[in-house]
Amino acid sequence: MTEPSAAHEAAVTDRARLTQSAYRSDRDLAARQALYRWQTPRYDLPGLVAEQLSGVRGRVVDVGCGNGTFLQRLREDRPDLALLGLDLSPGILAGVPGPVAVADAMRLPLATGSVGAALAMHMLYHVPEIPRAVRELSRVVARDGVVVASTTRARDKAELEDLWQRAAGDVLGTGRGPARIPLGARFTLEQAPALLGEEFGRVETIELPGTVTVRDPGPVVAHLASYRAWADQHDVPFEATVERARTILVDHIARYGAFEVGCMAGILVCRR
Ligand SMILES: C[S@@+](CC[C@H](N)C(=O)[O-])C[C@H]1O[C@@H](n2cnc3c(N)ncnc32)[C@H](O)[C@@H]1O
Known part of the structure; x- marks a missing residue:
């Protein structure tokens, strides 16, 4: 993963872009989530999160809950918990059964110490001031409560970055093209323990490596x-690069x- 430039950093955290485009619905998030169906080993991520909450009672908040994957599982496994989903994007919340509310991770509409657990799954890299969200x-978490966050290592899905740059290079006629916007680079699994460690004495990392085939x-x-x-952040025609990547993939799969x-x-x- 390349280091984010100031422009990329601004684009990854831009409120209008997040709410009106990237997460206006769950179409693009669902496409990213779906790739893990082809991963070996397969991890039951919602189940692993539910396990971490085994000692938790009362209220649990999912911050940046997206399309509600984790809320849905907790609703099934832990009917005793009072669940609340919060997200910056009203559009993505539309299909999530309540209670849910629009809220910013940097200003949670919750009383101090009022929840037994908080989730921040694959979302802190979108927050402008990560330490403030932490x-x-x-x-909001009670003294004996737990926060579960998730993200990826800097080298996660490196083959997709490589594929993108090859496709972009073909489109531009330049050999290797420019890198994609690095969505997760502001909060990688390598950086996360130090950032979370500012507030929490114990931060345990559970790695979930695998291969999508x-x-x-x-x-x-x-x-x-x-x-x-x-798309406008890529210095290359976006649709043409996606289509070129498809052709490269078809050739690669025919050959190998x-x-x-x-995945990391x-x-x-x-x-x-
Ligand atoms: C990659 S999705 C992850 C969704 C879900 N947590 C999951 O893991 O499936 C990131 C989500 O965070 C939300 N988000 C981005 N910035 C946020 C912020 N400052 N406060 C709350 N939610 C935010 C987005 O709208 C989006 O739904």
Whole structure:
């Protein structure tokens, strides 16, 4: 993953872009989530999160809950919990069963110490001031509570970056083209323990490495296309690059039988 430039950093955290384009609905998020269906080993991420909450009672808030994957699982596994989903984007909340509310991770509409657990799954890299959001998570969680966050390592899905740059280079006629916007670079699994450690005495990292293997270009093309909200950040015609990537994938799969992507996600379990 390349270091984000100031322009990329601004685009990854831009409120209007997040709410009106990237997460206006769950179309692009769902395409990114779907890639993990082809991962080996398969991790039951919502189940792993539910496990971490086994000692938690009362209220649980999912900050940046997106399309409600984690809320849905907790609703099934833990009917005893009072769940609340919060997200910056009203559009993505539309299909999530309540209670849900529009809220910013940097200003949570919750009383101090009022929840037993807070989730911040794959979302802190979108927050303009990450330390401020970490302070808010710490503030709302009870003294004996838990915060579960998630993100990916800097080298996560490096093959997709490589594919993008090859496709972009072909479109531009320049050999290797410019890198994609690095969505997760502001809060990687490498950086996360120090950032969370500012508020939490114990931060445990659970690594979830795996390999996605596809024999059809569809899921990878859909993943690349899911960056369309940032199309203007790519210094290359976006649709043409996605289509060129499809052709490269078709050739690769015809030649080698499959296309593989190394995934390096993880969860962070934070206690005081
Ligand atoms: C990559 S999605 C992750 C969704 C969900 N947590 C998951 O893991 O499936 C990031 C989500 O964070 C939300 N988000 C971005 N910035 C936010 C902020 N400052 N406060 C609250 N939510 C935010 C987005 O609208 C989006 O739904």
